[in-house]
Amino acid sequence: MMFLKKISATRARACVRSSITPLGSERISFHEGCGRILAEDVQALCDHPPFDRSAMDGYAVLAGSTFYATPENPVRLRKGEEARRIMTGEPIPSGFDAVVMIEYVEDLGDEIRISRSVVPGENVALRGEDFRQGEIILRKGRVLLPHDIGTLVAAGITKIKVRRSPRVGIISTGDEIVDPARIKRWNGAERGKIPDINSYTLSSLVGGAGGIPVRCGVLKDDPDVLKSTIKSYTGFDLLLITGGSSVGDRDFLGKVIDELGELLFHGVAIKPGGPLGFGFINNTPVFILPGYPLAAIVSFELFVRDALSIMQGLPPKIPYESLTAKLLRKIPSQVGRLDFVRIKLINEGGDLYAEPLGSGGSGSIGRLSKADGFLLVDEPLEGIDEGETVTIYRYPGSQEVRA
Structure with a gap:
């Protein structure tokens, strides 16, 4: 297996989609x-409804007895025999076929006076309709x-x-990663330490995609520890492991997964998220996600979400609302690479514009929270020119488009 030999996003997506099968019920x-x-x-x-019932408060009547009733020429009916008081939702009494609304009825004691005619079935919800x-x-x-x-x-x-909802194990790796739940007050005082952003973010993404997230903690960058611990994680329908996905001195995950099972690819031509890997351990699909939060999120949106959809019997697709806007600034890209670009939407005089947000690097998760959505620069393109109309996938709950 060649590690970090990048394949196209199209090929990687096809590999994921063809390898995942729906779960049971x-x-x-x-x-x-x-x-x-x-x-x-x-x-x-x-x-x-389980029976003919009144759709209005009023009186149940035989429609024929109200014909020609008008405010100028009202019809009188005897209570009980020719008209019965009825409330919304109550069964229509036997022998009656319509309801006169209470607004058109005057109570005269033993009689009522009706100032509007009705036809059979009027103001009646029929059984089984x-x-x-x-x-x-x-x-x-x-x-x-x-x-x-x-x-x-x-x-x-x-x-x-x-x-069945997929049960997803989520593992963070890295000597520098610290679980924020164990920190009383995070103020950056622990030099060289970083809070475990990924497992909490991925848990929310998994839950939103219909899965059951299970956070499995943080593992150190030790190949023996990684191998023995990951091997012990059973009972999951899917494993997500973040960090250690590149080819640095302490990036062991690719080899660990390949030794425990089979790594189908490691490295995808996307930005951000290039070190993405995918394979199987004992028939359980495993994604190796980049350690940088933005890259991990992009990898989830473009690949992991597909797997979760297929497991639940759904067609894989981007679930967000799509809309079109004019691009305010050129976006450079590279032929053969799929780019994920964060977008701020701007409404000027009724025209919608898309402003690309600066990358800030794959570790810049705060910039993602400022985005209204994203666009994808497809693999055949060298970029998108300013002024072109583009498709934006808008995040639910994003701020109103500002004028």
């Missing part, structure tokens, strides 16, 4: 389903939303079959 209670992915079609166990027993109400592959949970309740469903 499990049955869960319906109320645990929000955000999960259905593994089978769901059929209603009952009609909804939402869905019928046996009807497919939710399709396989759907990511369940909050209102879907309500639909399941209405359909009489208590258990659903969903894709």
Whole structure:
């Protein structure tokens, strides 16, 4: 295996996508389903509504008895026999087929006076008009939303079959890395030490992509320790290991993974994130992610997210809203390389512009928090000229586009 012999992003993505297979499924209670992915079609166990019911507060009537009723020529009906008081959601009494809204009714004691006619079925929600027993109400592959949970309740469903959420082990490596949970007050006083940014950031990314993140701590840059410890991590559907991914004197991960299993590639023509690696240990897919936070995040967005999607039976794609804007400044690139560029969006007179943010290096995570989104400079391009229209992937919750 050649270490850090860079392959194209297209080839690396194809390798990941062809190597990952969907996980199995499990049955869960319906109320645990929000955000999960259905593994089978769901059929209603009952009609909804389960009976003809009133859609308004008013009086249940036989529609024919109200014909020609107007404010100038109202119709009188006897309570109980010809009209019955009814509230929204209550069953329509036998012998009645419509509801007159309370706004058009005057109470006269034993009678009511109606100033508006209705037709059969007016203000009535008919049994099964939402869905019928046996009807497919939710399709396989759907990511369940909050209102879907309500639909399941209405359909009489208590258990659903969903894709199993990938359990992801996250490991940081590096003699200089310190878990911030063990630091009472981080003030940079420990010279040469860096807080473990990656495992916390990756945990959030994994959770947002439908996985179950498990932080496994920080390992020292010792090949024997790395090998024995990583080998002991079992029961995960995916492993993410950050740091030690390049070819420096203390970058051992590529060789460790290749000795424990098989390293399919190590080095990708992307910026940032070039030292990315991918392989398998005992049938468990493993990503070696760069130690610099921005490079680790980019590697996740472009490659790890694909793997998590496929494991859950979803098509791999960038999940963010896309929009177009004019580029304010030229972005240089290199043919054959995929570039990830952070973008600030600017609205001037109704026109949307994209301002590239300075790189600040792969370790500059703070600059990413100032970005509204990103664009990708594709491999065939030498760059993108100022003024060109580009596609921006906008982060959810990013600040409003400033004028």
